Amino acid sequence: MGEATGNDEKYQLIIAGGGPAGIVAGIYAARKVLRALLVTPELGGQLLLSSEVENYLGYPSIRGMELAGKFEEHLRGYDIEISAGEAVQKIERENGNFRVATEAGKSWLTEAVIIATGAKWRAMNVPGERDFVGKGVSYCATCDGPLYRGRRVAVIGGGNSGLTAVSDLLQIAEKVYLIELLETLQADPVLVERVKTSEKLEIMLHHKVQAINGSEAGVESLTVKDLDSSETRTVNLEGVFVEIGTIPNSDFVKGLLRMNQYGEIVTDSRGRTSVPGIFAAGDVTTTPQRQLIIAAGQGANAMLCAHDYLLQQRKRSQK
Amino acid sequence: MIDFHAEWCSPCKILSPIVEEIANDYEGRAMVAHADVDQTPNLARQYRILSIPTVMFFKNGELVESSIGAVPKQNLTAILDRLM
Numbered sequence: 001m002g003e004a005t006g007n008d009e010k011y012q013l014i015i016a017g018g019g020p021a022g023i024v025a026g027i028y029a030a031r032k033v034l035r036a037l038l039v040t041p042e043l044g045g046q047l048l049l050s051s052e053v054e055n056y057l058g059y060p061s062i063r064g065m066e067l068a069g070k071f072e073e074h075l076r077g078y079d080i081e082i083s084a085g086e087a088v089q090k091i092e093r094e095n096g097n098f099r100v101a102t103e104a105g106k107s108w109l110t111e112a113v114i115i116a117t118g119a120k121w122r123a124m125n126v127p128g129e130r131d132f133v134g135k136g137v138s139y140c141a142t143c144d145g146p147l148y149r150g151r152r153v154a155v156i157g158g159g160n161s162g163l164t165a166v167s168d169l170l171q172i173a174e175k176v177y178l179i180e181l182l183e184t185l186q187a188d189p190v191l192v193e194r195v196k197t198s199e200k201l202e203i204m205l206h207h208k209v210q211a212i213n214g215s216e217a218g219v220e221s222l223t224v225k226d227l228d229s230s231e232t233r234t235v236n237l238e239g240v241f242v243e244i245g246t247i248p249n250s251d252f253v254k255g256l257l258r259m260n261q262y263g264e265i266v267t268d269s270r271g272r273t274s275v276p277g278i279f280a281a282g283d284v285t286t287t288p289q290r291q292l293i294i295a296a297g298q299g300a301n302a303m304l305c306a307h308d309y310l311l312q313q314r315k316r317s318q319k
Numbered sequence: 320m321i322d323f324h325a326e327w328c329s330p331c332k333i334l335s336p337i338v339e340e341i342a343n344d345y346e347g348r349a350m351v352a353h354a355d356v357d358q359t360p361n362l363a364r365q366y367r368i369l370s371i372p373t374v375m376f377f378k379n380g381e382l383v384e385s386s387i388g389a390v391p392k393q394n395l396t397a398i399l400d401r402l403m
Contacts (some may be wrong), residue, residue, distance in 0.1 A: 065327075143329070143370070
């Protein structure tokens with residue numbers, strides 16, 4: 001196993017992204033003995049930002065960081081080249097192949113590509129949010145939660161990641177507000193049941209965050225609007241954890257691949273994109289559910305279909 | 320340059336080796352240190368560390384700049400170069 005540095009030798013497959021989809025694709029590629037390279041800023045993807053994972057097969061409950069470590073160990077047990085530290089920044093066609101390049105200028109030639117670059121946290125885009133990143137606004141409850149011991153915090157978003165954040169923060173914070181835009185929580189009932197009786201938790205449904213307020217020292221309050229009564233309320237607190245979903249990391253292939261209005265790469269059941277030879281898997285695609293186990297499965301699917309594609313190309317060139 | 324981090328923070332684990340590389344690259348020119356927020360709670364409180372990893376840059380004893388998150392190496396070296 002080597003650390004790839006960039007050269008002109010041609011790969012059969014380059015996998016962009018090292019989250020669950022990319023890692024599984026890497027394992028499958030190695031098992032097919034493809035000349036493959038995985039290019040990623042880090043191995044683990046969003047799993048590195050997850051606290052407890054309870055819905056992946058074989059592990060009833062495991063820390064995201066620990067599971068990511070197991071994934072990496074599994075991958076590194078195979079003979080596959082990995083270029084870690086930088087993301088893919090550009091993919092271009094070059095004489096029937098693809099040229100894949102990173103920001104710092106490493107580049108490689110490949111016959112096929114799997115894009116598994118995942119997604120990153122979505123911002124609310126309300127006044128104050130950007131100003132207080134790192135001063136009370138956080139997009140990673142797992143990373144920053146423990147720094148809020150004894151403080152008052154809010155979690156924005158009532159999906160699974162929001163409820164997981166609430167569950168973690170209830171162990172640490174003095175008071176936790178859960179603010180959801182819709183009239184109901186979207187999280188799995190098992191997660192809601194676990195926290196809803198806590199006296200430290202106040203759930204505000206059908207409320208919209210309007211602004212995050214504070215001073216030089218950091219966040220001091222949150223302005224929320226009750227969408228039923230149209231009344232606004234100021235909640236004094238020091239931490240705001242934004243858990244309102246993700247946006248796909250697909251900017252680097254804009255104009256090259258067909259995407260939907262959200263920037264998700266359109267794929268078919270074989271993981272094929274609008275460009276033959278380029279496949280995509282996981283949270284960067286139009287798949288409706290953002291789940292670790294789904295991303296992992298799609299990584300395997302895309303890689304096996306990419307393998308079929310490579311075999312067909314070979315047959316065609318031999319004719 | 321101080322890298323505030325913790326054992327339980329995975330983005331910190333991505334940044335740590337980068338910080339160590341910078342420590343080697345800038346040996347003799349800049350002082351580079353890690354500070355575990357669990358081991359140095361007073362320091363973390365003094366600088367209101369509410370997100371990790373946070374890298375703070377000090378010049379002549381004064382905090383002049385900070386960077387939040389697991390950022391690429393060049394982001395941090397750009398700040399160091401500017402301050403030198």
